[in-house]
Amino acid sequence: MDQRDPDENGWASSAGNWIEGVGDAGDFSRQFVLDAPMIARVRQAAASTALDIGCGEGRFCRRMRDLGVTTTGLDPVSAMIDAAKMQDPHGQYLHGFAEDLPCHDAHFDLVVSYLSLIDIDGTDRAVPEMARVLKPGGRILVANLSSFATSSSMIGRRHCKDTDEILRPLGRYLEARKAWFEWDGLRVQNWHRPLSHYMQLFLQQGLILTLFDEPKPQGGPPERVNNYADMPYLMMMEWQKPSV
Numbered sequence: 001m002d003q004r005d006p007d008e009n010g011w012a013s014s015a016g017n018w019i020e021g022v023g024d025a026g027d028f029s030r031q032f033v034l035d036a037p038m039i040a041r042v043r044q045a046a047a048s049t050a051l052d053i054g055c056g057e058g059r060f061c062r063r064m065r066d067l068g069v070t071t072t073g074l075d076p077v078s079a080m081i082d083a084a085k086m087q088d089p090h091g092q093y094l095h096g097f098a099e100d101l102p103c104h105d106a107h108f109d110l111v112v113s114y115l116s117l118i119d120i121d122g123t124d125r126a127v128p129e130m131a132r133v134l135k136p137g138g139r140i141l142v143a144n145l146s147s148f149a150t151s152s153s154m155i156g157r158r159h160c161k162d163t164d165e166i167l168r169p170l171g172r173y174l175e176a177r178k179a180w181f182e183w184d185g186l187r188v189q190n191w192h193r194p195l196s197h198y199m200q201l202f203l204q205q206g207l208i209l210t211l212f213d214e215p216k217p218q219g220g221p222p223e224r225v226n227n228y229a230d231m232p233y234l235m236m237m238e239w240q241k242p243s244v
């Protein structure tokens, strides 16, 4: 077991508020943007086994379980794992970091990272680990904040006097960096990385891109939906490990 501090990016201190706030339906991004296309890809993958990396309190593990997939959830924060086990007593939940997966080689049909790559410090170790535990022919399914959104959120909104619009400027896009963010009683660090950072890590593993999408909201409060007029907030990608 990795001796790292599970609170290094704030998730252990924030776990209580996260578990209380996210609810079984999920927040706006999950409920109205990501769940439907993520579930569609899980169905299409026809996986028997899945690993959900950075599973939090296990919401998406339970969705996959309901689709008949034998799912293992992994998270470094004990309070998240405890909450996941409480809501899914027969499920498998592991305490660990994405950078050092406590799993056998070529074990899973599907590896999922649902809004966790932005939280993972060592993506250069985590992506090879995801590929290692995947069976040949298996898929890695990723939902992440878009790199436009993470670049923009580190700068903050600007009011344009000429047009009376709220603009979301980008800045230092090519520079990977992390910053603290606070909302709804959470205080966590998130990474901004250019999209090329993620693409290159998956390409280096010899994986094949089988999906790339910037999904739009399907319903939800209009003020949240309107944000998507300016930039994609979320992105999805799916990578396949070649069959040998």
Ligand SMILES: C[S@@+](CC[C@H](N)C(=O)[O-])C[C@H]1O[C@@H](n2cnc3c(N)ncnc32)[C@H](O)[C@@H]1O
Pocket: 009, 011, 012, 022, 053, 054, 055, 056, 057, 058, 059, 060, 074, 075, 076, 077, 080, 096, 097, 098, 099, 113, 114, 115, 116, 119, 120, 121, 122
């Ligand atoms: C935004 S939450 C997402 C939880 C869940 N995937 C969901 O969508 O509800 C990010 C999760 O990533 C976990 N995390 C942070 N660093 C990690 C790491 N190095 N390896 C694995 N998980 C990590 C956090 O503990 C947290 O539970």
